[in-house]
Amino acid sequence: MVRVWLSRLPLLADALGRAHAPAHDQHSFAASITELIDARNRDEVWLALSVLTGRFPTESLVLKTARDSEFDPHALFAAVRSETTRESASWRVVVEREKTLVDVGDTSASTLATGIQRVVREVAKRWAAMDDVRFVGWTQQWQSLRDLEALELARVERGIARDGEEDPAHADVVVVPWQTSYILLEVSAEPPRSDRTRAMARFSGCHTTALCYDLIPVTSSETSSPGMTGVFAHYMAALKYFDRLSTISKATAVEYLGWREMLPAAGLIGPDIIPVLLPASVGESDDAAIAGARDRLIIGEVPLILVVGSHEPRKNHLAILQAAEILWREGHEFSLSFIGSRSWRGDEYHDRIRQLQDQGRPVESVTHAGDSLLWAAYRVARFTVFPSLNEGFGLPVAESLSVGTPVVTSNFGSTAEIAETGGALLVDPRDDDDLTAAMRTLLTDDDVLLRLQIEARSRPRTSWDDYAESLWRALQQG
Template sequence: MSNQTTIDRLRVLLAALDPSTDLTGDEAALLGRLATHFVVPATDNMWLALAVLHAEFPTHDQVVDGIRRIRLDGAASVLKQVAHSPVRRGLFGLHPVRPVRVVTGATFVDVHHTARTGLATGIQRVVRKTIEQWSQSHDLLLVGWGSAFGALRELSEQERANALYGTHPNAESEGVAEVTVPWRSTYILPELAVEAERTARISALAEFSGNASYVIGFDCVPLTSAETTGLGMGGAFAKNLAAVARFDKVATISGAAALEYRGWRRMLAGAGLTGPEIEPVLLPADAGTVTAAELESAKESLVMDELPLLLCVGSHEPRKNHLAVLSAAELLWREGHEFCLSFVGGNSWGGQAFTTQLEQMQERGRPVQTISAISDALLWGGYRAAACTAFPSLNEGFGLPVAESLAVGTPVVTSDFGSMKEICEQGGAVLVDPRDDAALAAGIALAMFDPEVNQRLRDEAARRENKDWNDYATEVWEYFHKSS
C-alpha cells in the first residue's frame, strides 16, 4: 500500500467520523486528529476504522482485538499499524488495492446471490419482486460482495439488472470494484446468505457498525427439518443464524416461519443474547398474467393426451415430497382415474430417487413428465390449465405455489399444517397429511374428480382477498423503518 493511499484512507475515515474536520496535513497530523475519536474506543468507530483502512469489513474478533489494542497501546499507534498492515491474502494471492468510500444515510440492499444467479427459486422471486417495488419508491444502493466476501461493493449495471429482473444470469462485477462502507445507514438482507466469510462479516456489521440491520426470514428448515436438507446446509445455516442474531429486525414470510424464528430466538438466552425483533409479513398471492396464446402454449407443453392436468410446482428436493405425489398418482391411476401429471421445477440435491421413479412410471406408459425450464408464461399458464395443483411439502416458510394457484382460482391439495394451512384459511384447498400417500390420493381425487367439490373450491378461491407484491413490499419497508 503506497503512502498516498494510506493518507487517502485516513482522510476518508476522518471525514466520516467528523465531516467538519480539517483534512489537510501529513499522516501524523491525520492520525492525531483520528485519535481523538478513540479516547474511549467505541465498537462502531473501531468497525469503521478497520473497514476503511483495510478496505475489508472486519470480523467480530478483529473488532474486539482492535479495541483491546487501543486500550493498551493508544489509538494513534494502533491506527497507524492498521493503516500499514498488508491486505488479506485471497485464493490467488494478495488482493489488489481497492478504493474505499463511506456512504452515510443510505439504504444498502445486499442481493449478492440474486444479482449473479440464473435461478428463479422462491427466494429469488421474493427478492426480485420486493426490490423492484422498493426501487420505484425509494433510493436503494444495491450491493454485493467481492470474490472473497471481504466487503460490500455497488453492483455493476448487469448485476443490478439481474437482481431486479433476472435478465443477466452469471453477471460479473466490472474491474476492481470500489469498497462501499455503510455508515449511519440501513443494511437490508432480503436473501439467504450462507457463505462463511460473508456471514462472519455481516454478523460483525450488525453487531458493531451502528447501522440499522434488517433481514427477511424465509424459514428455519435446516433446523426443524434437517433430515430433508443437503449435507452441509445445517452448518451453513447455523452461521447465517449467528449473524441474524445480531440484527435489529426479522420480517418472516409467514406466521409459521415466525414461530420457528421465535423458537430459535428463545434459545439465544442461553448465550446471553436477546436476538432481533421478529414479526410475520405474509407474502402476497400473485395471480400473474398470461395471454391467450401463452395459455395455449402452456397447455401444449403440460397437458398430455387431452387429459385433466394435475400440476405440481417446485424443485425435486426431498422436502417437497414429490415421491409421495408419484405414489398418490399411481394409486389413482390404478383406481381407474384418467389424468396427466406434470411437474414444473428444477432438479436439486437428493432428487435422484424422484427421477428414477418418474422414469420407471414413464416406461410403464403413465402420463407423467417433469419440465425444468420454467418461464413465467409456462408457470402462470400451467396454473390456469390445471384441474388442481398438488403441494404436499413437509415444511415451508410460505409455499408460493399454494398462494399462486389459489390466486388464479385453481384448487390446491396441500399439507394440513404450517404455512400451507395458513395460506388456505380463506378456502380453495383440500388439506391432507402429506406423510400419508393414501390421504394425499384421496384429497387429489376429491379436488380433481368430484365436480361439485372442484367448483366449490374454485368459488372459494375466487372470493379470496389477495394482496399484491406492492402491498407486501410496502408492509416490509414500513415494518423495517418504524420505531420499535
C-alpha cells in the first residue's frame, strides 16, 4: 500500500498546486500529507481521500476525518490507511480539472431502453463530438468514477442499447473531478452511488449539474416499485448540494421548485432549476417499415389503437383495457396493441390481457419491439392512448403527435403541456367514463380525428440536436 500512496502523492500535490516533502516510507508519507493538506479544509480532505485511496469518500467520512484532525495530526493518514483496499490500490488514478465529466454509468451498462435510457443515449451521442467532454461510469459497488470501457463508450456514442451479456465493470482508470464540471445525465438509483455523489457535490469544488426526469417516487409513491421511494431519497439528498438542475418539462420543474422550497428549513438554498423541454421527434419510416408494421399489427381493415409505455401501474393500462372492453361490447371494431417493456407490479395487467385474448378480443402486448417497428406503429395507428397518472414528460405523446397521429392523454401535468399546441383529446385519467368517451369519439368521429391530425401536423418541430445543444447551454452556461 505504501508504494501506491507514494506514487499518488505527486498527483495530489499537483492538483493542489503545492510542493510536497519527499517521502519514501510510511512514516515520511504520513508526515508529507500532514504538511501538504489542511485537514480542517473539508474540500482538501475529500480530494486527498479520493486520490490516495482511489475511492470517493462519503460525506460522513470527510466530516469525521476533518474533525478528528483538529486533535490528531495523523487522522488523515489513518483514514487513508483504513479506506484503501487491495482492489482500489490496483487502480490508476487521474485528476480531471478541465473536461466536463458526464456520468452515464447505468445507461452504458444497461439492457433497458426506457424513456430515461433513450434520453441519455440521444444526448450523449451528440455530446460525444465535443472535445471538452469525458464520459464516466462507476466502479463495482459504486466506489468511484471511472473511465468507460471501449464497448461501453461505443454504446453511448452510437446511442444504442446493449446486446448480449453484460460486461464486467473494470476500473482501470479512476477519475477524480476537482474544481471542474460534473453532469449526472441519469437518475442515481443506487444509495452508495448517491451517498458518494453527495460528498463530491459538497466538497470537490466542481460545478455540479443534473438532468432530472420526475419526482414520481415522492408525488406518486403508490405507483412506484417497492423500495424506490427510499432509494430516491438518497438521490434527492445528493441533488440538494448541486448547483443546477435541468428538468425535462415545466411540470417537472414545478415539482422540483416545490422540493427546493423546503430546503431552507434545513439551512440550504438548493440548486437553480431550469426546464428544457424534450423534443417531439421520431425516426423515419420507409415503405418497407410501414408495410411491416401493418403486417405485424393491423388486423384486416379494423383500425389500430396504439399504447406505448412500460407496463406499470402509473401508466394506467388497466383503465385502457376497461374502456376497450366497453367499446368492444358496444360493437365497435378495432384492435389494441400495447408496446412497452415489462415493469413492476404488472401482473394484473398481464392477467387481464390473457383474459381478453381468451375471449377472442384483438388485443396484444408487445414487450420486445425495435425502433423501426415502434416508429412505423405510430404512423399506422388511428390514434394512440396515454392516460398516465403522473409523467415527467410523456415521450409517447410527443412522438405520436410528431408524426400527425392524434393522442388521448391526461389533462394535467407534462402531458397537457405537450398537448397545448394541439392534436390531442385531454381526459381525466382517473375517470373511466371520460377515457372511454374520448376513445369512442376518435373511433367514430372522422371530423374530429381529421381536425386533430391537422393540428398535430402543424405543430412546431423540434429535434434531438436542438435539445442536446439547449441542455448543454442550460447546464453549463445558464
